Amino acid sequence: MRAGILLRVWGHQTGRIARLASDLVDALLPPLCLSCRVPVDRQGTLCAECWKQVDFLGPPHCACCGLPFSFEMPEASLCASCVASPPPYRRLRAATRYSDISRRLILGYKHGDQLHMTPALAGWLDRAGAELLDDADLIVPVPLHRWRLLGRRYNQAALLALALGQRRGLAVATDALLRTRRTRSQGGLRRRQRLTNLAGAIIVPEARRALVAGRRVLLIDDVVTTGATVEACSRALLKAGAAQVGVLALARVFTAEN
16 A cells, blocks of 8 residues: 555656656747747647648558548458558558658658657657557567668667657567668669669568567558568568568658559
């Protein structure tokens, strides 16, 4: 009984300290919109104008790849592409459509050292991928090659994976996947070229196979374009014995190819 009371008191005090710390940060560093930098009411948010420009994704969509449908469909409906050629992952979900504002946010986060955005972006992922997170017991980020990681200094997918793991109390393995060679940039490549570019380049290292085997893995990426990268990662995880793979991304590009 006494222990329970002490825990409740400690929890109350901890919450109070966190609120005071947040108020202090707001006082010293007034909160600004993550996109346009105008003042907002709290840290890690968008202003009303920028929020209206974000195209958040949701139903109705393909039950497998998350491709939006233009009209209501039964919940388990699949798009024509997934029927004709089922992807290796079980489900893919993205928080937003890749648009001008999401592009600006993601590029700033990816290349501009704007790491303060991590909690907010992880929150977007949490909402978009709630069902996938409920069905996962290991979170794995899409890997960067070591030379690209050295140049960028951090892997944005790994930071998001760690933030999600902390929010959900899930295990995270940032080194479960490895890029064995430095592939050319995927930008500007068509789907077939991307698949060729990635062939054999992503593996689960022998030392991490036991960690992956039998686990329900949730793969984290920032942007899904043609899906070639997340498919290569999914195949590597399944080859290492993963029970299933889900994919969760911040944004998705929609083209004639997907």
